Amino acid sequence: NAGVTQTPKFRVLKTGQSMTLLCAQDMNHEYMYWYRQDPGMGLRLIHYSVGEGTTAKGEVPDGYNVSRLKKQNFLLGLESAAPSQTSVYFCASSYLASGGPNYYNEQFFGPGTRLTVL
Amino acid sequence: RKEVEQDPGPFNVPEGATVAFNCTYSNSASQSFFWYRQDCRKEPKLLMSVYSSGNEDGRFTAQLNRASQYISLLIRDSKLSDSATYLCVVNPSDTGNQFYFGTGTSLTVIP
Numbered sequence A: 001n002a003g004v005t006q007t008p009k010f011r012v013l014k015t016g017q018s019m020t021l022l023c024a025q026d027m028n029h030e031y032m033y034w035y036r037q038d039p040g041m042g043l044r045l046i047h048y049s050v051g052e053g054t055t056a057k058g059e060v061p062d063g064y065n066v067s068r069l070k071k072q073n074f075l076l077g078l079e080s081a082a083p084s085q086t087s088v089y090f091c092a093s094s095y096l097a098s099g100g101p102n103y104y105n106e107q108f109f110g111p112g113t114r115l116t117v118l
Numbered sequence B: 001r002k003e004v005e006q007d008p009g010p011f012n013v014p015e016g017a018t019v020a021f022n023c024t025y026s027n028s029a030s031q032s033f034f035w036y037r038q039d040c041r042k043e044p045k046l047l048m049s050v051y052s053s054g055n056e057d058g059r060f061t062a063q064l065n066r067a068s069q070y071i072s073l074l075i076r077d078s079k080l081s082d083s084a085t086y087l088c089v090v091n092p093s094d095t096g097n098q099f100y101f102g103t104g105t106s107l108t109v110i111p
Helices: none
Strands: A004-007 A010-013 A019-025 A031-038 A042-049 A065-067 A073-078 A087-094 A107-109 A113-117 B004-006 B011-014 B019-025 B030-038 B045-050 B055-057 B060-065 B070-075 B084-092 B105-110
Touching (some): A004 A087, A019 A087, A019 A113, A042 A065, B004 B084, B011 B019, B019 B084, B030 B070, B045 B060, B045 B070, B070 B084
Parallel strands (some): A010 A113, B011 B105
Antiparallel strands (some): A004 A019, A019 A073, A031 A087, A087 A107, B019 B070, B030 B045, B030 B084, B055 B060, B084 B105
């Protein structure tokens, strides 16, 4: 049981290049998330998904696109990378709580991807 | 105003000390509250959920004050291994399944 995995672990891009970050989870979780973490800013939600085939914008979605074609995978794309997108990117997944509101849903995080855009 | 605010610290305490962190949140509709721990250059991991009545897990105690919109984390008998950044996390029920993270409070336990 690998939990949440992210590919790649590190990447350096030049301004204007594109790339896709892959997140995979083997816990059959419904919800998946992409965050970025910057010094002094905490984790900020980029996009999230509440199920296969669905995505939604988070707090800082501009410059990113996502897709969730399979329940276990959540892809984050940067079409034209900018230096402001230099950050550590974390993927997370969580399960759907039964019986009403999503109380106490633990999120499980991947190890992160360190991206530098020059 | 930020959704979640924490004192960034750093807190430097000797082994065996008791230390407390506070966190305030702005959305009164918030329903779920958590403390996560993040070690340097690692991913966040759940430390404990925060229940309305308060809860304890070994040396760790979490409290929720809905009227004042803050949550707290108390660590008793600090160990060297408690050195980490502690993240306050809030899930407002009116924002779907989005979670808001504080910037974290840095703790260093000194021998």
